[in-house]
Amino acid sequence: MAVLAVDIGATKFAAAVAVSPIGAVPGDESAARPPALRHLHQVGVPARDVWATCRELLRRVVGAASADEACGGAAFEVTVVGIAAAGPVDVRTGSTAPLNIPEWRDGFPIVAAVRELFPEADIRFAIDGAALALAEYRVGGLRGVRSGLAMTVSSGIGGGIISDGRVVFGRTGNAGHVGHIVVPGWEVPCACGGVGCVEAVASGMSSVRWAREQGWPGTTGAELARAAEAGDPIALAALSRAGTALGQAVSSAAATLDIDRVVIGGGFAQSGGPLWEPLRAAVARHARLGFIRELEILKSPITDGATLVGAAVLAGD
Numbered sequence: 001m002a003v004l005a006v007d008i009g010a011t012k013f014a015a016a017v018a019v020s021p022i023g024a025v026p027g028d029e030s031a032a033r034p035p036a037l038r039h040l041h042q043v044g045v046p047a048r049d050v051w052a053t054c055r056e057l058l059r060r061v062v063g064a065a066s067a068d069e070a071c072g073g074a075a076f077e078v079t080v081v082g083i084a085a086a087g088p089v090d091v092r093t094g095s096t097a098p099l100n101i102p103e104w105r106d107g108f109p110i111v112a113a114v115r116e117l118f119p120e121a122d123i124r125f126a127i128d129g130a131a132l133a134l135a136e137y138r139v140g141g142l143r144g145v146r147s148g149l150a151m152t153v154s155s156g157i158g159g160g161i162i163s164d165g166r167v168v169f170g171r172t173g174n175a176g177h178v179g180h181i182v183v184p185g186w187e188v189p190c191a192c193g194g195v196g197c198v199e200a201v202a203s204g205m206s207s208v209r210w211a212r213e214q215g216w217p218g219t220t221g222a223e224l225a226r227a228a229e230a231g232d233p234i235a236l237a238a239l240s241r242a243g244t245a246l247g248q249a250v251s252s253a254a255a256t257l258d259i260d261r262v263v264i265g266g267g268f269a270q271s272g273g274p275l276w277e278p279l280r281a282a283v284a285r286h287a288r289l290g291f292i293r294e295l296e297i298l299k300s301p302i303t304d305g306a307t308l309v310g311a312a313v314l315a316g317d
């Protein structure tokens with residue numbers, strides 16, 4: 001079986017060939033080795049000709065695998081494609097309509113387009129949050145728990161749900177849109193058209209925007225985190241604001257879903273104590289029901305390309 005894993009992100013596309021199934025880790029039964037990804041290529045999402053760019057990326061990955069004897073050389077043939085796409089998606093039509101890709105705003109039939117490239121292959125399609133949850137559950141921070149929430153906090157905020165040992169997809173495939181949990185106290189307009197979503201308050205991009213409005217001169221979430229570590233009062237306030245809102249959203253999700261553990265990954269989640277201390281303080285304040293009092297909140301152990309790993313797991317399952 002040759003698996004092609006595809007991550008249709010809102011700002012970048014990535015694809016790779018997964019050459020091995022999930023493996024055991026010698027001497028550590030609690031861990032699992034993710035599928036090994038080979039010939040990983042990625043490309044920024046252009047403003048126009050979005051599908052042509054994506055198609056070229058997939059051809060490049062498959063071309064590289066076909067030239068690699070370790071992948072089977074000329075006999076290499078894609079048999080399963082796992083596609084994890086930024087949402088909203090519609091799994092009923094196999095389409096995606098990421099908020100950040102105007103050309104696809106009305107929905108792009110990604111499954112049909114990929115099927116044209118690989119007519120013989122089995123195609124599995126899920127929202128990126130569900131793929132992320134699958135990756136965390138099988139090879140990451142949700143291993144060993146029956147019910148949990150995987151979140152990514154980067155330029156946006158997304159997530160996916162594991163409930164009773166299964167990924168929750170929802171009616172249209174969009175379950176786990178935790179970025180649009182409404183948090184109290186901030187009336188910030190959100191890209192979804194609503195107001196006060198946690199993504200509009202606590203994502204890297206939203207936090208940078210807020211800090212700049214207060215006079216901070218930087219431009220990225222990583223700079224904001226470094227400024228907070230160095231004691232910059234505006235950066236500290238921005239991360240405190242983000243952490244508090246994240247803790248509120250996590251508490252609401254935990255009570256709704258009855259989960260053991262929340263795993264948080266993504267670039268902005270690497271912001272350290274100035275983000276995580278207010279996050280934990282907000283959870284301590286809000287998650288008070290007995291069944292979530294022991295809720296664990298961990299940083300994701302998957303450091304690279306968790307969504308792409310999830311696409312590979314989705315295809316390999």
Ligand SMILES: [Zn+2]
Nearest residue numbers: 180190192197
């Ligand atoms: Zn929203």
